[in-house]
Amino acid sequence: MKRIFAVALGILTAIGGFVDIGDLVTNALVGSRFGMSLAWVVVVGVVGICVFSEMSGRVAAVSGRATFDLVRERLGPRVGLANLVASMGVTFLTFIAEIGGVALSLEIATSVNELLWVPVVAALLWIVLWRVRFAVLENVFGLLGLSLVVFAVALWQLSPDWGGLWQQVTSPSPPSGESWTQYSYYAVALFGAALTPYEVFFFSSGGVEERWTAKDVATMRLNVFLGFPLGGALSLTIAAVAAVVFLPAGVQVEALVQVALPVALALGKIGLVIALIGFFAATFGAACETGLSVGYSIAQFYGWRWGKFVPPRQAARFHLVVLLCTVLAVPVLLTTVDPIAVTEYSVVFSALALPLTYLPILVIANDPDYMGKRVNGRLANALGTVYLVVIVVASVAAIPLMILTKGGQ
Amino acid sequence: MRVRAALAGGLALAALAGCATPEGNPAAYREEALSTLKAAHSAVEWVHITVGARLDDKMFGRSADDSVSSAEESLSGAAGTFVGLQPPPGADEVRDTATKLLSAAQDAVEDARIAVRRDDRDAMRKAYDAVGKASQALDHADEELP
Numbered sequence: 001m002k003r004i005f006a007v008a009l010g011i012l013t014a015i016g017g018f019v020d021i022g023d024l025v026t027n028a029l030v031g032s033r034f035g036m037s038l039a040w041v042v043v044v045g046v047v048g049i050c051v052f053s054e055m056s057g058r059v060a061a062v063s064g065r066a067t068f069d070l071v072r073e074r075l076g077p078r079v080g081l082a083n084l085v086a087s088m089g090v091t092f093l094t095f096i097a098e099i100g101g102v103a104l105s106l107e108i109a110t111s112v113n114e115l116l117w118v119p120v121v122a123a124l125l126w127i128v129l130w131r132v133r134f135a136v137l138e139n140v141f142g143l144l145g146l147s148l149v150v151f152a153v154a155l156w157q158l159s160p161d162w163g164g165l166w167q168q169v170t171s172p173s174p175p176s177g178e179s180w181t182q183y184s185y186y187a188v189a190l191f192g193a194a195l196t197p198y199e200v201f202f203f204s205s206g207g208v209e210e211r212w213t214a215k216d217v218a219t220m221r222l223n224v225f226l227g228f229p230l231g232g233a234l235s236l237t238i239a240a241v242a243a244v245v246f247l248p249a250g251v252q253v254e255a256l257v258q259v260a261l262p263v264a265l266a267l268g269k270i271g272l273v274i275a276l277i278g279f280f281a282a283t284f285g286a287a288c289e290t291g292l293s294v295g296y297s298i299a300q301f302y303g304w305r306w307g308k309f310v311p312p313r314q315a316a317r318f319h320l321v322v323l324l325c326t327v328l329a330v331p332v333l334l335t336t337v338d339p340i341a342v343t344e345y346s347v348v349f350s351a352l353a354l355p356l357t358y359l360p361i362l363v364i365a366n367d368p369d370y371m372g373k374r375v376n377g378r379l380a381n382a383l384g385t386v387y388l389v390v391i392v393v394a395s396v397a398a399i400p401l402m403i404l405t406k407g408g409q
Numbered sequence: 410m411r412v413r414a415a416l417a418g419g420l421a422l423a424a425l426a427g428c429a430t431p432e433g434n435p436a437a438y439r440e441e442a443l444s445t446l447k448a449a450h451s452a453v454e455w456v457h458i459t460v461g462a463r464l465d466d467k468m469f470g471r472s473a474d475d476s477v478s479s480a481e482e483s484l485s486g487a488a489g490t491f492v493g494l495q496p497p498p499g500a501d502e503v504r505d506t507a508t509k510l511l512s513a514a515q516d517a518v519e520d521a522r523i524a525v526r527r528d529d530r531d532a533m534r535k536a537y538d539a540v541g542k543a544s545q546a547l548d549h550a551d552e553e554l555p
Contacts, residue, residue, distance in 0.1 A: 107475060108471075108472050108475050109471070109472070110471065111471035111474055111475055245458070249454045249457075249458065250447070250450055250451055250454055250548065251451045251454045251455050251458070252448075252451045254451075254479070254483055255476075255479040255480075255483075257472065257475050257476045257479055258455060258476070258479075260472075261455075261458060261459065261462065261476065264462050264467045264468045264472070265458070265462055265467060268466070268467040269466070269467065269468065269469060272467075272468060272469065272472060
């Protein structure tokens with residue numbers, strides 16, 4: 001019974017923890033402009049994150065070591081450093097966007113300007129990262145993130161033309177008024193949002209934090225192969241409600257409060273409150289994950305002691321990096337930069353950095369020195385290789401598309 | 410020496426020309442106007458949906474205020490950028506029509522924001538109708554622009 005509860009909890013937190021500010025904003029924006037015609041990208045992205053999370057989780061469970069711990073050792077310091085700089089740049093940008101997202105959620109709930117919330121959120125975040133146990137942090141925000149299921153209920157309540165929505169899903173082309181360049185730009189952005197690099201750093205480091213062994217591989221796979229696709233389905237419902245309410249009205253999503261508007265229309269104030277709880281949990285949980293990911297990666301690369309399973313005094317440099325990131329994010333947001341714009345750029349830059357994150361995972365998962373009998377099978381290698389090609393194409397196309405569309409305008 | 414001076418002068422002129430605001434052509438200016446009016450329509454319709462939700466008591470006053478204020482900010486940004494553009498010769502009518510539409514939309518949204526912030530139901534109803542009309546006008550901007 002205890003085992004079933006643990007598996008169920010893992011799946012539920014994987015669903016609730018899947019959506020972050022990038023998924024919220026990008027899915028709503030894409031739904032409002034392109035309807036469901038880009039839903040296929042979410043499906044492709046979710047399969048990709050499942051493939052690589054399973055690999056990185058298996059590496060952590062079998063070797064007892066996290067991704068960056070092995071990247072430097074296996075690929076050498078130069079490639080490792082290039083990997084670290086690119087991945088950390090994107091993860092830090094995502095971290096800033098998540099803190100901005102928490103502040104925006106609080107602004108919607110209180111009408112107090114987000115800039116006043118930013119230092120408060122950063123302080124609260126640091127206390128949580130310093131004091132709260134890893135399992136508590138993961139489970140509480142993951143379960144609260146399940147509030148976003150309210151989007152699925154809202155979609156049903158809006159009584160959409162299901163046939164029309166399905167037609168959009170099966171017509172992967174830009175609607176009238178949108179060009180193929182814009183369509184491709186947002187396809188790359190959605191792909192980047194689904195495969196954000198921090199997700200695998202956090203997943204593999206979390207495996208080490210929770211002391212996974214080879215025996216835990218089956219549970220880990222259940223979490224990945226059930227939790228992530230259901231999280232992806234949640235993302236699709238966010239796009240769908242935006243497609244139902246905003247696309248016919250010609251409204252483009254530009255703010256977080258707009259993402260919640262269809263839920264309010266469908267379910268009223270109660271729905272709005274539940275959506276806001278979901279926003280807070282999703283963004284705060286992801287802020288914890290990205291903040292920890294920056295600390296994990298730098299500490300693992302330099303061989304410092306790291307993790308929340310180690311007393312803070314013994315992992316002082318790891319905690320210092322996390323603290324510095326939190327402190328640095330505050331002035332960036334206080335420049336009045338729009339957190340939504342930061343989010344939009346972070347998902348595109350995420351696509352740019354994807355090959356540097358996922359190639360080493362594929363290499364290490366195939367190395368019998370680390371993995372023994374648990375090296376990749378044929379299916380994992382075939383999928384990993386196909387995805388690596390897709391990732392490289394998305395990465396190469398990201399910046400030219402950003403320039404051509406003036407950032408998706 | 411004279412050749413060098415002429416070359417330097419030419420380069421300086423080219424650099425200055427690069428810094429000057431290009432006037433563009435009337436067709437490009439019209440496209441710019443249409444794109445601004447499309448962005449304005451999005452913001453105005455956003456306000457229309459929000460005020461409707463508030464009138465139906467589906468949103469809290471604070472959330473509705475935040476939503477309308479964000480839309481107003483977006484509308485001001487789009488209008489401000491367009492107004493700052495130098496119209497090319499022969500595009501004054503386009504400018505006048507677009508500016509009038511934007512100005513009417515800004516007035517309607519401003520009234521909506523005041524009504525929502527005061528939680529004045531009657532004013533909200535009036536603002537809802539005015540915003541709806543502004544939205545319709547912006548939706549037909551392509552036909553109205555010369």
